[in-house]
Amino acid sequence: MQTQHAKPLGDAERLDWLRLIRSENVGPIVFKQLLQRFRTPAAALEALPSLAGRGGAKRRIRVCTKEVAESELAASRKAGVQLLALPEPGYPPLLRDLEDAPPLLAVLGDPTALTLPSVGIVGARNASANGRRFAEGLAREISEAGFVVASGMARGIDTAAHRGCLPRPSIAVLAGGVDIVYPPENKELHKNLQQAGAVISEIPLGITPQARHFPRRNRLISGLCLGVVIVEAARRSGSLITARFAAEQGRDVFAVPGSPLDPRASGCNHLIREGATLVESASQVLEDLGRFRRQQLATPEPTLDDAPAPAQPGSEREHHNLEDLLSAEPLMVDELVRRSGLPIAAVHNALLDLELAGRIERHPGNRVARLYKAPADPL
Template structure:
């Protein structure tokens, strides 16, 4: 095949796929040799000064990964690419290359993470879904880990506005299997990201790396239902270290799924019950005008209701009048009239009578 990567990119991929060379080791070598190609070229000399013998992965294995990645319609995003997220450049162990499927432009937009329990409650999942959907209305893209439970609900809520799934496995590995349809929908409408080789299987050691990548990509992290020792708490911890805003949804102290998120609130996380709580911190520029606009709309609605209530009272006396006749006189819809009559009754201004009739109550 025609090699889609240049020498430097190929060298980066070869180095990072070599056992015992992680991001931090690679960045230290890059600082010394200035390019991955130079590291590969000088590897015998570098190896001679190492305590541990490390053999670079073969070119054949790297070529196989490139071929299979491109065949699956995934692509590579290297640290030198303009589309590589700016927020990752300050992370010491940032991945030098990512694999992706979907819309890369989502990385340049405002992002918030919504993470939580795999064995989440139906209420927790519903809240994560609605929060992601509402945040999407304000231009925020939801980032999560494609796990079952809260992660899946957050992705589903943000499919239409743009969702980013960071994987703890290779880009071609679907995990869990129950999220296969969601994986395909995100490929079509959102973005899938992985720092692992294309066919890497899920492993416990991968998920902390995934969680730190989620934390680095976003401006804030919302935790919905997290147990005492939860990966979501690790995501929040990484976020705190990176200076991100942390939000937590409170839960019952009797529910072990909420022990971790409740503790975050005790430690200073923003108590969060809706997308509004997130927007008030992260996006005041958009939320405050929206709040003011809604407040003005509510004022107009209240003014209109008061006008209609006044109209109703004008047609009423102490003599009972049928609601049907009152609807004809006021020209109000029956559902609207019923609602206003309930309000007036609660205010003590009208009285209801048998036969679906109402009368006005004399005040004072």
């Protein structure tokens, strides 16, 4: 495949990118595979119905229309939102490396903050007063050292971390549209972050945060950053999902220890036992990440992997055999290749068809699982 643009997309091409990622059952990984196979979003859009049919779709796949995409672009411009595409120079360089990097990011504020070295700070919503104070001071010192702090603008630790950075840049990653202030009491913070940093999301404008969106939001926080600090977290906290994503993405994981009598410390203490770096001050984080201090990350020319010409479609039997090998428990794609005995290219082509048909879903770590009913949300 030819190297993709290292410059802003044209209006027509941006519209095609938006149409493709907003089409039914097209997530970030499928988007990238479609672009590798068909070279352009326009060609991929034409191929979607036939691919989904080969995968066993029971009805015609919903392809985002030109009119719907134009309406979203117009609403974005009106709201002052920039839709930043993965191959464009301003796209966050560390995030671009992820296999499930969002093809388009909605950015409200200053997009240059996304190109600076970042540290994530997340934690409990029902944080203690000491936890909030520690997070705010930690964020202040890290931002003063030249890093941008990224968090989720949630109550508690996230809010404290963002406030600690002001008036220096901070990045808020939202689980809803960038125009939706959540929680509502952070309206002023949302405004301040647009002026000193950026508010970003892969979710369309106007969409209220929903439970299924938060894990996807969490993987963006960790993906943006060189490392993630967990300040307070219970054992079943969403912050531990962020820590897991960070470890899978090869990021540093830091955790602040706490009293064994406080449930809000149990998650952090567990992370430390599992190998996370114990943190008692900002200097410890800065020491580990010091080589990036006050450096802007080099932005390599964006590329998408070379791919061969579209492969011959697999047989219906191959699709059924692969689907039969899968269950609701996620399985590594490499293991699926081994069990099926099929060539790697044939497995990837079949999985693409099955995912577009809504019969399987992707999981982090290059794993797939069988779907026994269609997903409610292609995001």
